[in-house]
Amino acid sequence: MGKYILKRILVAIPVLIGITIIDYAIMCLAGSPLQMLQGPRVSEAAVEAKKIALGLDQPAYIQYFVWLGQLLHGNLGYSMKSYQSVSSMIGSHIGPTLLLMGVSLIVSLLMAVPAGIYSAIHQYSKGDYAVVTLSFLGSSVPGFFLSLLLIYLFTVRLGWLPSSGMTTLGTQSGAGDVAKHMVMPVLVLSFSMAGSNIRYIRSAMLEILQQDYLRTAKAKGIGRFLVINKHALRNALVPIITVIGMEIPVLFGGAVIIEQIFSWPGLGLMTMSAISNRDYPVIMGVCLLSAVVVLAANLVTDILYALVDPTIQLD
Amino acid sequence: MNSESYMQTVIRRFRRHHLAAVSLLVLFVIVAAALLAPVIAPYDPDELAGPFSGAPSREFWLGTDQIGRDVLSRLLYATRISLLVGVMATVISTVIGVILGLIAGYFGGVADMVIMRFTDMVMSFPYILLVLVAAAIFKPGLWNIILILGFVDWPGIARLVRGNVLNLRETNFVKGNIVAGMPLRHILFSEILPNTVAPILIYATSVLALSILDEAALSFLGQGVQPPTASLGNMLNGAQSLTVLTTQPWLWIPPGLVIITVVMAINFIGDALRDALDPNGC
Amino acid sequence: MDEKKMPLIRVEDMKKYYPSRGGIIMHTTGYVKAVDGVSFEIYEGETLGLVGESGCGKSTIGRQLVGLERPTAGNIWYRKDNLDALYRNRKEMRRVRTKLQMVFQDPYSSLNPRKHIYDILAQPMLYHHISDKAYVERDILKILDMVGLPKTTLGRYPHEFSGGQRQRIGIAKALSLNPEFIVCDEPVSALDVSIQAQILNLLKELQKELGLTLLFVGHGLGAVHYVSSRIAVMYLGKIVEYGPAAEVFRNPVHPYTRALLEAVPVPDPGERKTEHRLLQGEIGNSTNPPAGCRFHPRCPYAVEQCRKETPMLCGIAPQKKEGTGGQDRETAPAHMAACPVALSGLEEGKHG
Numbered sequence: 021m022g023k024y025i026l027k028r029i030l031v032a033i034p035v036l037i038g039i040t041i042i043d044y045a046i047m048c049l050a051g052s053p054l055q056m057l058q059g060p061r062v063s064e065a066a067v068e069a070k071k072i073a074l075g076l077d078q079p080a081y082i083q084y085f086v087w088l089g090q091l092l093h094g095n096l097g098y099s100m101k102s103y104q105s106v107s108s109m110i111g112s113h114i115g116p117t118l119l120l121m122g123v124s125l126i127v128s129l130l131m132a133v134p135a136g137i138y139s140a141i142h143q144y145s146k147g148d149y150a151v152v153t154l155s156f157l158g159s160s161v162p163g164f165f166l167s168l169l170l171i172y173l174f175t176v177r178l179g180w181l182p183s184s185g186m187t188t189l190g191t192q193s194g195a196g197d198v199a200k201h202m203v204m205p206v207l208v209l210s211f212s213m214a215g216s217n218i219r220y221i222r223s224a225m226l227e228i229l230q231q232d233y234l235r236t237a238k239a240k241g242i243g244r245f246l247v248i249n250k251h252a253l254r255n256a257l258v259p260i261i262t263v264i265g266m267e268i269p270v271l272f273g274g275a276v277i278i279e280q281i282f283s284w285p286g287l288g289l290m291t292m293s294a295i296s297n298r299d300y301p302v303i304m305g306v307c308l309l310s311a312v313v314v315l316a317a318n319l320v321t322d323i324l325y326a327l328v329d330p331t332i333q334l335d
Numbered sequence: 336m337n338s339e340s341y342m343q344t345v346i347r348r349f350r351r352h353h354l355a356a357v358s359l360l361v362l363f364v365i366v367a368a369a370l371l372a373p374v375i376a377p378y379d380p381d382e383l384a385g386p387f388s389g390a391p392s393r394e395f396w397l398g399t400d401q402i403g404r405d406v407l408s409r410l411l412y413a414t415r416i417s418l419l420v421g422v423m424a425t426v427i428s429t430v431i432g433v434i435l436g437l438i439a440g441y442f443g444g445v446a447d448m449v450i451m452r453f454t455d456m457v458m459s460f461p462y463i464l465l466v467l468v469a470a471a472i473f474k475p476g477l478w479n480i481i482l483i484l485g486f487v488d489w490p491g492i493a494r495l496v497r498g499n500v501l502n503l504r505e506t507n508f509v510k511g512n513i514v515a516g517m518p519l520r521h522i523l524f525s526e527i528l529p530n531t532v533a534p535i536l537i538y539a540t541s542v543l544a545l546s547i548l549d550e551a552a553l554s555f556l557g558q559g560v561q562p563p564t565a566s567l568g569n570m571l572n573g574a575q576s577l578t579v580l581t582t583q584p585w586l587w588i589p590p591g592l593v594i595i596t597v598v599m600a601i602n603f604i605g606d607a608l609r610d611a612l613d614p615n616g617c
Numbered sequence: 618m619d620e621k622k623m624p625l626i627r628v629e630d631m632k633k634y635y636p637s638r639g640g641i642i643m644h645t646t647g648y649v650k651a652v653d654g655v656s657f658e659i660y661e662g663e664t665l666g667l668v669g670e671s672g673c674g675k676s677t678i679g680r681q682l683v684g685l686e687r688p689t690a691g692n693i694w695y696r697k698d699n700l701d702a703l704y705r706n707r708k709e710m711r712r713v714r715t716k717l718q719m720v721f722q723d724p725y726s727s728l729n730p731r732k733h734i735y736d737i738l739a740q741p742m743l744y745h746h747i748s749d750k751a752y753v754e755r756d757i758l759k760i761l762d763m764v765g766l767p768k769t770t771l772g773r774y775p776h777e778f779s780g781g782q783r784q785r786i787g788i789a790k791a792l793s794l795n796p797e798f799i800v801c802d803e804p805v806s807a808l809d810v811s812i813q814a815q816i817l818n819l820l821k822e823l824q825k826e827l828g829l830t831l832l833f834v835g836h837g838l839g840a841v842h843y844v845s846s847r848i849a850v851m852y853l854g855k856i857v858e859y860g861p862a863a864e865v866f867r868n869p870v871h872p873y874t875r876a877l878l879e880a881v882p883v884p885d886p887g888e889r890k891t892e893h894r895l896l897q898g899e900i901g902n903s904t905n906p907p908a909g910c911r912f913h914p915r916c917p918y919a920v921e922q923c924r925k926e927t928p929m930l931c932g933i934a935p936q937k938k939e940g941t942g943g944q945d946r947e948t949a950p951a952h953m954a955a956c957p958v959a960l961s962g963l964e965e966g967k968h969g
Contacts, residue, residue: 034452035452035459038452038453038456039456039459042456042457153354156599156602156603157595157599159544159602160544160548160595160598160599160602161598162548162551162552162555162595162598164551164552164555164571165551165571165595168580168587169591171580172580172581172584269458269459269462270462272461272464273461273462273463274463276461276463276464276467277463277552277555280556281575291464291467292467292556295467295468295471295558296471306464307460307464307465310460310461311459311460314458314460314461315459
């Protein structure tokens with residue numbers, strides 16, 4: 021087992037290095053951030069000084085290695101806009117994003133797992149059709165459009181929920197206040213994720229229900245409820261783990277748009293402003309972080325697989 | 336023995352899915368309307384034809400936007416653009432994915448390793464983040480958006496094709512053609528590829544749906560198709576302003592509904608295709 | 618059989634090792650020795666039967682002979698030419714490929730499910746200029762007739778045929794390139810028993826009619842004996858007994874051959890032997906084959922020598938039968954076995 025984990029980590033390393041190179045190459049294609057500085061009031065010499073201060077006079081590959089070397093010391097560089105260190109910027113924005121992602125993940129599983137299992141057990145019933153159709157709706161509605169609809173309904177028409185930020189300005193921010201701000205972003209994120217997950221869990225569950233050992237269990241006279249709970253659900257853990265593994269990168273991406281719409285003060289909002297400011301170190305830091313998270317999610321998924329399903333070979 | 340041809344079987348199985356059949360009809364109507372936009376649109380989409388932010392009326396069925404352009408006409412042209420982006424991006428990613436998947440699967444070894452690691456890398460970037468960064472760098476615009484989406488969506492197809500090729504490479508009919516001395520191009524394109532068309536087609540429908548959604552999201556954020564060209568996403572952009580959101584729903588609800596309808600129809604069709612093309616079905 | 622005749626195919630000490638990979642950083646950890654030093658000849662117009670349990674390397678040999686894989690060591694001669702050298706020349710390779718064909722085991726996967734039978738058969742013929750557009754249909758119909766299929770076959774898809782019919786199409790595909798030599802890789806083992814005999818008869822007839830040379834790979838000694846003029850018995854990558862079919866069948870020497878023969882069902886209860894010595898255990902591991910004689914762990918006659926020395930194939934003096942002196946010359950081609958224990962037993966008259 022330890023050997024298997026080590027092997028998976030070793031495979032991930034070249035991918036990670038490749039990611040940093042691609043990342044850096046894209047940034048280089050983007051052109052110089054100095055263009056943003058240039059203007060009639062900024063002198064040539066000032067631009068030149070800035071260039072040297074930022075290390076932009078060096079060739080690209082040296083800049084890359086400098087950056088990589090710093091990275092190994094845990095230093096992601098400094099924002100070109102605010103001069104804050106990227107790691108501290110990420111540190112101060114990651115909390116809200118993790119909160120949003122974690123709650124959305126749980127809510128989406130709470131929607132998808134029961135719905136998927138219900139649908140599989142009652143295949144071809146009216147309830148099944150309703151669930152499947154609804155799940156198609158979930159994966160067909162653009163998150164931002166759903167957000168707009170919700171804001172229109174709950175903020176504009178009903179006035180029940182706040183539409184932006186994480187806390188109400190000027191008030192003592194309690195947990196209830198944060199929860200109120202979270203309702204809509206969480207609904208949007210989890211609804212669109214639940215869409216594809218319901219169908220995935222349904223088909224995985226259908227496959228499990230057709231297995232011979234379940235037929236044997238039924239034939240032995242074990243009740244329907246026990247068959248499903250004791251025998252099928254354990255095996256259904258595998259697709260649920262897959263779903264969680266698939267959701268993490270989706271969540272990361274979805275957060276960018278949703279945070280922008282709801283002004284949720286997380287990584288997504290920070291990334292969008294970094295993108296429009298061409299704040300390279302910040303963008304690279306976020307890309308790297310998210311790639312590491314995705315790789316780690318894949319790794320954890322694979323390891324959990326191996327733990328849950330003894331028939332999966334580790335080689 | 337049945338004398339039903341493959342296509343007949345597929346059509347028979349497809350028709351069992353009523354929602355998909357309806358979707359096909361709906362999609363056909365939308366595509367036709369988009370293609371015929373220059374003929375059926377009541378106004379020029381860029382023409383300042385009426386009052387500012389006019390509500391729907393007999394003259395302007397879906398009202399007018401902030402600078403007095405006809406929303407219905409813009410919607411027709413926007414559908415055209417969004418479909419174009421979706422289809423072109425899907426074509427590009429399918430071509431890239433098929434070529435890389437064929438190479439990786441058939442030749443194996445170093446080529447396979449390099450291609451698959453590269454696929455892993457592209458897949459590790461959160462998709463939307465990658466598209467946003469690329470869109471910011473390459474200047475937003477119609478063709479850049481198509482290229483970006485096309486270059487981001489291929490890894491799934493490459494993996495799919497590779498897996499299929501790996502299986503097919505071991506089949507006797509491919510070996511039989513090697514023994515018969517058939518050239519590589521025949522084996523790849525005449526023996527292997529036709530047997531992977533069905534899964535590619537199914538996957539491509541989901542790529543198409545995703546591309547349309549992504550174009551919409553990008554344009555909504557102002558990083559996609561740029562005005563004055565209308566796309567379904569950038570028509571929704573205006574809804575970020577509170578006035579539009581609260582008082583002018585005719586500006587943002589119709590394009591949103593068109594996106595949902597198109598994407599849902601494509602998803603239903605893809606689902607029915609999955610069933611209809613299933614080699615083990617009946 | 619004429620000894621001076623040049624063999625059509627001659628295999629010289631062929632080895633085929635497949636690397637097995639593993640470890641944290643993928644590297645070769647060992648080799649599966651599928652074929653480990655095998656030599657034999659196949660003469661023009663004969664059928665050599667290759668028998669053994671699954672996993673003994675018999676199908677591997679077939680794949681090397683038609684060029685699907687290249688042997689790790691050793692040579693394959695096709696008439697006067699070394700196959701390896703021929704394959705280096707693209708033009709030669711294209712010519713030789715058509716001469717060496719194969720009929721596959723599983724007729725369900727040997728035909729492209731997306732193509733009409735016409736395309737399956739016509740494309741290779743056209744590519745190799747064996748026929749041209751104007752005549753190809755006529756040529757195909759001739760071949761279909763030979764394998765006993767009707768005209769209507771042409772416009773159909775593989776899934777419309779039964780296993781036996783598909784195997785006929787598989788044979789037609791091999792024949793369509795005017796081959797000299799065909800490897801039949803367990804061509805009947807995936808078929809219903811009732812169909813097996815039809816296909817075996819068809820192969821036998823075609824061979825006689827067209828003067829083909831066949832390598833018939835099988836695991837049932839019965840079917841192999843029925844179509845073959847000579848038989849080679851394989852165990853764990855090596856040939857353990859080799860000789861004329863009738864001779865091997867009537868007078869098996871190697872204990873493994875005997876065990877295989879005892880496994881052949883005898884239809885007449887009166888002829889059944891009372892004593893059945895069924896083989897114990899399973900075929901060994903070809904990554905790490907047993908030292909000495911590879912069969913010794915399962916052999917009821919094994920002695921100390923078998924654990925240490927690898928036995929060579931040695932000739933057996935043809936057994937004389939009273940009143941059939943004329944057979945001596947006919948059985949002259951060596952009947953060989955790789956079991957010194959059994960051979961010495963024969964000489965001393967104690968064994969058997």
